[in-house]
Amino acid sequence: MCDQIEYLGRKIQEESNVLAAKTLNMPKGENAYSLYYSKSDYQYNLRTNLFSLLGSYLCTRDEVGKNNLVTCANLLGQRSVRSMASLDQSISIVHLSRTAIMDFLEGELNQGNISIHTLFKIIKIIDPICELISNTIINHYNENLSSTRFALDESNKDLKITLRELADLKNALNEATIFAITDRNDLITYVNDKFCEASGYTKEELIGQNHYLLNSQFHPCGFFTEIWDTIQRGEVWKGEILNKAKDGTTYWLDTTIVPFVDHNGETYQHISLQYDITEKKKTEETLQKTEKLSMVGELAAGIAHEIRNPLTTIKGFVQLLTESAKDPVFEDTILDEIDRINFIVSEFMVFAKPHTIYFQECNVTEILRSVIKFLQAEAHLKNVVLCHDFPEHDMMISGEKNQLKQVFLNIIKNAIESMPGGGKVRIAITENEFEKHIIIKDHGVGISEQEVKKLGEPFFTTKTGGNGLGLMVSYKIIQNHKGMISVHSELNKGTSFKISFQGNSRKKHEMPREESDLSSMNGQQ
Numbered sequence: 453m454c455d456q457i458e459y460l461g462r463k464i465q466e467e468s469n470v471l472a473a474k475t476l477n478m479p480k481g482e483n484a485y486s487l488y489y490s491k492s493d494y495q496y497n498l499r500t501n502l503f504s505l506l507g508s509y510l511c512t513r514d515e516v517g518k519n520n521l522v523t524c525a526n527l528l529g530q531r532s533v534r535s536m537a538s539l540d541q542s543i544s545i546v547h548l549s550r551t552a553i554m555d556f557l558e559g560e561l562n563q564g565n566i567s568i569h570t571l572f573k574i575i576k577i578i579d580p581i582c583e584l585i586s587n588t589i590i591n592h593y594n595e596n597l598s599s600t601r602f603a604l605d606e607s608n609k610d611l612k613i614t615l616r617e618l619a620d621l622k623n624a625l626n627e628a629t630i631f632a633i634t635d636r637n638d639l640i641t642y643v644n645d646k647f648c649e650a651s652g653y654t655k656e657e658l659i660g661q662n663h664y665l666l667n668s669q670f671h672p673c674g675f676f677t678e679i680w681d682t683i684q685r686g687e688v689w690k691g692e693i694l695n696k697a698k699d700g701t702t703y704w705l706d707t708t709i710v711p712f713v714d715h716n717g718e719t720y721q722h723i724s725l726q727y728d729i730t731e732k733k734k735t736e737e738t739l740q741k742t743e744k745l746s747m748v749g750e751l752a753a754g755i756a757h758e759i760r761n762p763l764t765t766i767k768g769f770v771q772l773l774t775e776s777a778k779d780p781v782f783e784d785t786i787l788d789e790i791d792r793i794n795f796i797v798s799e800f801m802v803f804a805k806p807h808t809i810y811f812q813e814c815n816v817t818e819i820l821r822s823v824i825k826f827l828q829a830e831a832h833l834k835n836v837v838l839c840h841d842f843p844e845h846d847m848m849i850s851g852e853k854n855q856l857k858q859v860f861l862n863i864i865k866n867a868i869e870s871m872p873g874g875g876k877v878r879i880a881i882t883e884n885e886f887e888k889h890i891i892i893k894d895h896g897v898g899i900s901e902q903e904v905k906k907l908g909e910p911f912f913t914t915k916t917g918g919n920g921l922g923l924m925v926s927y928k929i930i931q932n933h934k935g936m937i938s939v940h941s942e943l944n945k946g947t948s949f950k951i952s953f954q955g956n957s958r959k960k961h962e963m964p965r966e967e968s969d970l971s972s973m974n975g976q977q
Contacts, residue, residue: 456570457577460560461510464553468503471556475548502528502549510577518581525585529592538620540628542589550582630705630726636719638662638680650705650728652698668696670902683711683722692729703730759793766790811933814856816847816890820879823860827868835874838864842881847888849953851933859926863892863949866922870896870947888953895946904939 464471505524509517532542557574560566566574625631630650633642643658651658651666658665667676671694682689689709696702705726711719767790824838831838867877871894880891899907908927930937934954941947 456566457513457574458511460557460566460570460574461507461512463560464507464510464556465504466507467556468500468507471503471549471552472500474552474555475545502545503553506549506553506578506581509581510574513577518584521581521585522588525588526592528585529589532589533592533596538623539590539593540620540623542593543586543628546582546586546589550578553578625725630724630728632724632726633721634663634724635721641721647726650697650703650726651695657698666695666697668694668702670694670702679709683709684719686711686713686717686719693726703728704733705729811850811852813848814851814853816849816856816888817842817881818846819853819857820860820881820890823857823864824879827861827864830865831868831877834868834871836868836871837876838868838879839876840879843883847881847883849888849933855929856933859929859951860890860892862922862926863951867892867894867896867947867949870894870898872897886954890951891948892951893946893948898941898943898945898947900941900943904941907939908937 501524505517505520509521511517528542528545557566557571561568561571625644629644630646631642631644632640632647635641640658640661640663643655648655648658653665679689679691688711689707691707693705693707694702695705706729708725709722710725711722714720770786770790820840820842824840828838864877864879871877875895878891878893880889880893882889882891908924927937930951936952938950938952939947940950
């Protein structure tokens with residue numbers, strides 16, 4: 453990974469001219485530079501030096517490289533203040549440069565020159581540097597504002613300059629952040645357009661309301677109590693908050709809350725500066741899922757290897773017993789079960805490497821009847837009745853029989869176990885011109901909306917003895933069959949699984965398997 457980072461650093465240095473030129477073609481790109489210099493060669497040096505120094509820092513990642521970037525930022529900040537450019541225009545240079553680098557990294561990733569892990573590593577290096585450069589520029593504006601404040605008493609002209617700077621700062625905040633002002637009673641007094649876009653509410657709906665209007669119920673009550681206590685002490689609070697928009701969707705915000713304190717030391721209002729990081733959080737979750745699947749693959753390979761060796765020995769001795777036995781009924785049963793175990797172990801290997809599966813016409817009605825018959829004894833022991841509503845004609849789809857059986861076993865078995873006090877599990881088949889559906893509904897304990905969203909993730913389970921692999925495998929199997937699983941559940945009312953397939957039956961064909969397909973037929977959620 454270090455080699456890839458050094459490779460990117462050298463390439464950014466080599467292509468600094470190209471990257472600098474791209475920033476001019478971006479929105480506001482030309483304006484961001486032209487305010488500082490009248491000569492084109494100065495603009496050229498400003499753009500190329502920033503990329504060249506950043507590339508050099510990626511190669512070395514030492515203090516010298518960082519100091520060079522800070523020196524460049526100081527020069528940029530000084531010239532920005534002298535040119536009377538707004539803070540928004542100054543910071544946009546950093547944003548434009550970062551955007552150009554992100555586009556460059558995306559291209560390298562798509563060409564296979566770097567790995568996804570290197571991409572995240574680079575982002576973790578570049579973002580703090582961009583923040584350092586931005587803060588350095590902002591410090592110059594703060595120093596300039598401090599100087600201007602002391603000069604207000606001397607000149608009305610200086611007063612106008614300061615007001616313009618403040619207006620520019622407000623514009624910068626409105627353009628770059630999700631911005632809100634709240635009074636001492638925690639009631640909203642001002643929001644910008646980005647706040648309205650993120651929340652889905654209008655300004656009229658938000659002004660005068662408490663921020664609890666956006667509560668997603670994700671954070672515990674103590675979380676917001678801690679925020680309020682921090683603000684009341686006059687301290688800045690920083691963290692991540694999950695809000696709920698007007699339409700019910702949720703979004704993550706990187707939040708900084710700054711309190712304003714009066715001469716008595718009491719907080720009379722506070723402002724919140726927020727950035728939408730929803731996509732970043734989704735990317736992090738995807739990476740975590742990938743790492744979990746990698747662990748599953750390694751575990752599956754080890755288990756399959758260790759089980760297969762003794763199975764081969766046992767099968768050999770049983771075959772010898774079969775040849776000498778007068779009535780090999782039990783031996784034949786043992787051999788059949790050994791073959792079934794071997795099939796399950798072979799399917800375990802899917803977690804470790806891809807292989808090919810063969811689709812053929814499958815009678816879903818017949819498979820479901822077989823599964824119901826297989827689970828009748830367990831259902832009876834738990835006082836559960838398995839009811840089914842099947843059409844008179846058989847429903848046929850193109851698929852793999854054992855895999856489909858595994859999916860139905862997993863879901864119906866989960867339904868039985870969700871009703872510890874007994875009840876009914878209803879299995880129905882419906883179809884129309886476009887889709888075919890299998891509906892499995894129980895009246896068990898149910899699960900929450902947040903838990904429904906996590907179904908199918910590795911190692912996520914709502915059962916004490918579960919391992920979280922059963923439903924993950926089931927979701928993948930249905931995906932490979934060009935189908936879809938949808939789940940609706942209410943706590944203490946039950947859960948309904950709907951498995952949907954395309955209406956037209958497909959011809960026999962082969963289909964490549966992804967990693968993490970099947971586990972055993974008795975896998976649990």
